[in-house]
Amino acid sequence: xxxxxxxxxxxxxYLIIYFFILALSAVQFLFAYHHAExxxxxxxxxxxxxxxxxxxxxxxxxxxxxxxxxxxxxxxxTIFVLLMMNMIWSDSFRLLHxxx
Amino acid sequence: xxxxxxxxxxxxATMEGSPYAIPSRKLTMWLFIISDAVTFGAILFAYGYLRxxxxxxxxxxKFNPSIMNVMIMTFILITSSLxxxxxVDASKAGDKPRTMRWLGLTMLLGAIFAGLHIREWMGLIxxxxxxxxxxxxxxxxxxxxxxxxxxxxxxxxxxxxxxSVIARGFARGSLSAGHVESVGLYWHFVxxxxxxxxxxxxxxxxxx
Numbered sequence: 669x670x671x672x673x674x675x676x677x678x679x680x681x682y683l684i685i686y687f688f689i690l691a692l693s694a695v696q697f698l699f700a701y702h703h704a705e706x707x708x709x710x711x712x713x714x715x716x717x718x719x720x721x722x723x724x725x726x727x728x729x730x731x732x733x734x735x736x737x738x739x740x741x742x743x744x745x746t747i748f749v750l751l752m753m754n755m756i757w758s759d760s761f762r763l764l765h766x767x768x
Numbered sequence: 769x770x771x772x773x774x775x776x777x778x779x780x781a782t783m784e785g786s787p788y789a790i791p792s793r794k795l796t797m798w799l800f801i802i803s804d805a806v807t808f809g810a811i812l813f814a815y816g817y818l819r820x821x822x823x824x825x826x827x828x829x830k831f832n833p834s835i836m837n838v839m840i841m842t843f844i845l846i847t848s849s850l851x852x853x854x855x856v857d858a859s860k861a862g863d864k865p866r867t868m869r870w871l872g873l874t875m876l877l878g879a880i881f882a883g884l885h886i887r888e889w890m891g892l893i894x895x896x897x898x899x900x901x902x903x904x905x906x907x908x909x910x911x912x913x914x915x916x917x918x919x920x921x922x923x924x925x926x927x928x929x930x931x932s933v934i935a936r937g938f939a940r941g942s943l944s945a946g947h948v949e950s951v952g953l954y955w956h957f958v959x960x961x962x963x964x965x966x967x968x969x970x971x972x973x974x975x976x
Contacts, residue, residue: 678857686850693842693966697835700971713967720963728849728956738788738798746802753813763821 685727692720797950801957804923808961811919812968815912826904827973828895834888838970841884842962845924848877849959856952859938859945867948871935874955878928885921889914916969923958930954 699712726732731739788795819825829835855870896903897910934951937943 675857675861679854682850682853686846689846689963690843693839693846693963696967696971697839700835700967700974701831705976710967710972713971717963717967721960724849724956724960724963728853728959729953734790735788738790738795741788742798742802746805749806750809753809756813756817757820760817760820764823 681727685723689720689723692716791946793946793950794953797953801953804957805961808916808919808964811916812964815916816968818906818908818912822906822908824905825973826902826906826909827975828892828897828902828904829970829973830975833891835970835974837884837888838966841881842966844877844881844884845959845962848874848881849956851877852952852955856945856949859948862945864939868935868939871931871938871948875928875931875935878924878931878955882921882924882928885917885924889917913969916965920958920961920965923961927951927955927958 696713696716699709699716704712725743731742786792786795829838851870851874855867855874858866858870892910892913897913899911899914900907902910930951934943934947938945938948
């Protein structure tokens, strides 16, 4: 059982992260309408999304409070697999330009 | 089953403790989450592949009503993650009524999200968007849009069902705070996926 003081500070932390994630979403909408297009827009949106995801995973899903071994088992492999999927882009551009 | 009985899980003392010091239930949920994350990643990459290879990808999402709707849906889903957090905390504190209230609010927010999403789908279908055709451009726009958002919507609806099962079990005393925590992990994951769906599916395709 947590004490009342611990609960309050925990709630404060949750609220700070919640409002920060909401603010980041607002930033994404601003980027889309005012500041960028094309590849630059995509890069900015993805960067913000990654920060939001990191906050969600570490603090909402409490991965930051778990053992380091759990983090090291789950996250690097996932990032590796997602990064490896980037090898498709050369074929996508080939299709775009209809190269043989 | 005692939450502290990590070593044996209620069986004879022949099993080793978890190297991560978490119950099997939680570890299984984490493993499922990373496999699901990679699945969504693959679908989003496939969508990116098709979009990049296309010269006439539609950009149909006007600020009103599409992007406004997406903003509201994003707010609702992120707020539901907060209510889920509070439900998990309440369950760990052993406060059943508070747990039920926060779980109920999470389910309600999830249902509102699903309703708004289905309404958006109906609007697009009314405008002529189908899986393999639309009035604007590349034929696969519909297939990618409905696949990605449909898979996410399926996860939201499944999550609502799972939350109701867990809530019922916790209220009866047959399920523990650990079960609430595990379903909470799933719910937060659904929210994290939406954080990528919004920019990649909606914000790069806004009508200018």
